[in-house]
Amino acid sequence: MTVAAEVISRSEIIKEFRRSKSGLAGVVILFGLIMVTIYAVAAIPLESFGQWNNPNFWIDLPKAAAPAWTNLLGSKVPEHIVLTAKDAAVSSSVDGGIRTVTHSYTVNFNYDSYPSDFMLLYSARYGGTQPILQIDVLRPDGNEFQIYFASLPSSQQGSNEFSARVFSTDRQIANNLRNYAGIFEYPQDTSRPHVMIFSDSQQNRVLKGTYVIRETFYFFDPGDSAVNSGVILGGKVYGLMGTDELRRDLAVGILWGAPVALFIGLTVSIAGIIIGLVYGVVAGYKGKRTDEGLMRINDVFYSLPTLPLLVILSVTIGRSIFLITGFLVIFGWVGMAKISRSLALQLKNMQYVEAAKLMGQSDTKIIFKHIIPQLIPLTFASIAIAVPGAILGEAALSFLGLGDPSIPTWGQILHDANSAGAAPRGLWWWIVPPGLMIAITGLAFVLIGNALDAIVNPRSRKV
Amino acid sequence: MVIVLFATLVLTIALLGPTMDRILLEAIRFYVVEQVNQSDIRFANAAERQRYIDGQIELQVKTIGLDEPWYAPKRFTNTVLKVMVLDLGKSNYLTSETGSANVRDIILEKMPKTILLFTTSTLIVTVIGLYLGAFVANRAGSVWDRLNSSFAVFSGSFPTWWVGMLMIFVFAFTYHIFPARATPLTPPSDPAYALDLLYHMLLPLITIVLVAFGSWAYIVRYFVVGILGEDYIAAKRAAGVPENRILYSHALKNAAPPIVTVIALSLASSFGGAITVEAVFGWPGMGSLYYQAIGFLDIPIIIGLTYISTVIFIITVFLTDIIYAYFDPRVKVA
Numbered sequence: 080m081t082v083a084a085e086v087i088s089r090s091e092i093i094k095e096f097r098r099s100k101s102g103l104a105g106v107v108i109l110f111g112l113i114m115v116t117i118y119a120v121a122a123i124p125l126e127s128f129g130q131w132n133n134p135n136f137w138i139d140l141p142k143a144a145a146p147a148w149t150n151l152l153g154s155k156v157p158e159h160i161v162l163t164a165k166d167a168a169v170s171s172s173v174d175g176g177i178r179t180v181t182h183s184y185t186v187n188f189n190y191d192s193y194p195s196d197f198m199l200l201y202s203a204r205y206g207g208t209q210p211i212l213q214i215d216v217l218r219p220d221g222n223e224f225q226i227y228f229a230s231l232p233s234s235q236q237g238s239n240e241f242s243a244r245v246f247s248t249d250r251q252i253a254n255n256l257r258n259y260a261g262i263f264e265y266p267q268d269t270s271r272p273h274v275m276i277f278s279d280s281q282q283n284r285v286l287k288g289t290y291v292i293r294e295t296f297y298f299f300d301p302g303d304s305a306v307n308s309g310v311i312l313g314g315k316v317y318g319l320m321g322t323d324e325l326r327r328d329l330a331v332g333i334l335w336g337a338p339v340a341l342f343i344g345l346t347v348s349i350a351g352i353i354i355g356l357v358y359g360v361v362a363g364y365k366g367k368r369t370d371e372g373l374m375r376i377n378d379v380f381y382s383l384p385t386l387p388l389l390v391i392l393s394v395t396i397g398r399s400i401f402l403i404t405g406f407l408v409i410f411g412w413v414g415m416a417k418i419s420r421s422l423a424l425q426l427k428n429m430q431y432v433e434a435a436k437l438m439g440q441s442d443t444k445i446i447f448k449h450i451i452p453q454l455i456p457l458t459f460a461s462i463a464i465a466v467p468g469a470i471l472g473e474a475a476l477s478f479l480g481l482g483d484p485s486i487p488t489w490g491q492i493l494h495d496a497n498s499a500g501a502a503p504r505g506l507w508w509w510i511v512p513p514g515l516m517i518a519i520t521g522l523a524f525v526l527i528g529n530a531l532d533a534i535v536n537p538r539s540r541k542v
Numbered sequence: 543m544v545i546v547l548f549a550t551l552v553l554t555i556a557l558l559g560p561t562m563d564r565i566l567l568e569a570i571r572f573y574v575v576e577q578v579n580q581s582d583i584r585f586a587n588a589a590e591r592q593r594y595i596d597g598q599i600e601l602q603v604k605t606i607g608l609d610e611p612w613y614a615p616k617r618f619t620n621t622v623l624k625v626m627v628l629d630l631g632k633s634n635y636l637t638s639e640t641g642s643a644n645v646r647d648i649i650l651e652k653m654p655k656t657i658l659l660f661t662t663s664t665l666i667v668t669v670i671g672l673y674l675g676a677f678v679a680n681r682a683g684s685v686w687d688r689l690n691s692s693f694a695v696f697s698g699s700f701p702t703w704w705v706g707m708l709m710i711f712v713f714a715f716t717y718h719i720f721p722a723r724a725t726p727l728t729p730p731s732d733p734a735y736a737l738d739l740l741y742h743m744l745l746p747l748i749t750i751v752l753v754a755f756g757s758w759a760y761i762v763r764y765f766v767v768g769i770l771g772e773d774y775i776a777a778k779r780a781a782g783v784p785e786n787r788i789l790y791s792h793a794l795k796n797a798a799p800p801i802v803t804v805i806a807l808s809l810a811s812s813f814g815g816a817i818t819v820e821a822v823f824g825w826p827g828m829g830s831l832y833y834q835a836i837g838f839l840d841i842p843i844i845i846g847l848t849y850i851s852t853v854i855f856i857i858t859v860f861l862t863d864i865i866y867a868y869f870d871p872r873v874k875v876a
Contacts, residue, residue: 101695379549382856386817387848388553390836394844395557471701475818478703479836493704497822502710510711514704521699529695 102530351411675762
């Protein structure tokens, strides 16, 4: 059985590939991943992707919230509620030189559990005299809690705009709530305002109904004004895929991870396989000393421990995504070099190669025009098979905390999940999707690669 | 073999040398300034104090040879020779459980645990793989065969460390069967330590076995199917040798050489996987040590572990060649 007899035409490969169910399944998955990529690029602004590691960018989102669709399955936990100045009912009055501006927000809170926290945003423009901000909550049972009363910081220049947010963990809120502890029939913890404010006064459960949250500004100068306000009730569910401990929207990271993983996987495997192909063919064709020398170098690379060296490389040289891709290529060509060498050994004794040699063609020309084209189908199969290794390699590196800090990858999301203890804390939406994406991407290429390999590789055809 | 070791070592030192020098220099500077601050020496002015400090630093730098770059022939040969004879120096931050800062002590303390976990799991995976592989090879094309093939492809795409996280989620968080961290709580001197260690080992062990055995069975199946097509198997069948005997003693034995190679290589290279798996479970082995050393940038430990794992890998490759020759008489030991 000669190799030449096994070389089959392109149309034959496509025809046989169509018959392979697993190969087609791989193509379908790959197509899905490409759709995800297109969706990510089109629908998710590049800005939110670049700001992945900037905590300020994500501050309006809830902390460690489950995906929103989990509400369909079990008890109704609070959704994330964001109210901006547009939703506020604004009223103002003047009383003896003091101007009062009130922004009141109406929230319908009909969930089975408490919000995870809340934030009150405000922004005011004022001059020399500092205005006072007062925040009240009118509960469905008629009780009214004054939770915050403080003057804004003094302005530096003549007139400036000051914006800040009051967090539910603010000590003043806890202090003020102490005044209302008597309303409850059972002990309440004032250091957990998000629970106390939304609790029933008789029984230890959520008080459902309509809440009114009022932000009242007291201005003492005629030129002062309230610019903006807002209320954020931290939900326990958010969006398609939930959020992580640092309030990041996991959907952004996971969807954007697809193009990154495809880039790494394909670049590494294509570069590695082509280098290995040329290297092996040169070794096999030239033979003798060249072969011996090149194969010894190959042995050295084969015996190097991959992950430890990858770790050392990224610790000392750098962590940019392009560098990591380069490091993976360093270890990606070794296997292909061995395979292509053994095939080149067979091909170089073919009559047409010897004829070309007798005609005086240069070695370079013979290698690139007569030998390598014969191995192209095998190359495609090898590229597809090599992709999962590259993706897993990058994921492992990112998982160890050595990934590119400016780009979210699936491995990095899992690294964050692991260091935040997501598994022991039960935050499954932080663990399952990224790993599943890694596995699915790898699976797609393995399926395609195996199907191609079964068609083009003379060794696996036999079985 | 020695060439490979040497190449790895040179590469590691070349990559880490500059960083190591910088860290050493900073340590010396810190040490000298601290010493001056605590001593009774009085200086006339700040400039004199600075001069004294600079002088002291230079003295120390000269003593340990830091005035030459790491690639200076003398220093370089020194470092390589020291590592080659396993004189791995002292760690910068991490210590062993007994408090020793000697890198060799630290690694030797962790090594048995990595070997325990990965040898046990490889053994289990091998046994399951051999029997399952032979079983489905005999029924090539059946439902079992196809089920096994698809399971192999699926499980092969999963990162083991991710499956580990899922296992912790399921068995430590949802059902409280296993502990989430694999570091035993009882002190090593306690007689119950061994039992506790085994209990903590179970979850990582199950994870590794679960992810690996499918691909294993698939590899075994590949070789056994090839053997089952040979003429002598048909001859045995014709002679009325029982099917199970053909399968498990004749076919499996003849498929052994390539299988042994794959087993040995996977065992030797499991150190790479050990880093991530041990990091997930907190198993106190070499992988966790490596993970911690990365965090602290404890370079003597990183160099030592890389060197030792390369040594282990190369020795295994060498032994595999010998075992291969033993199983396959066609190969002569040169």
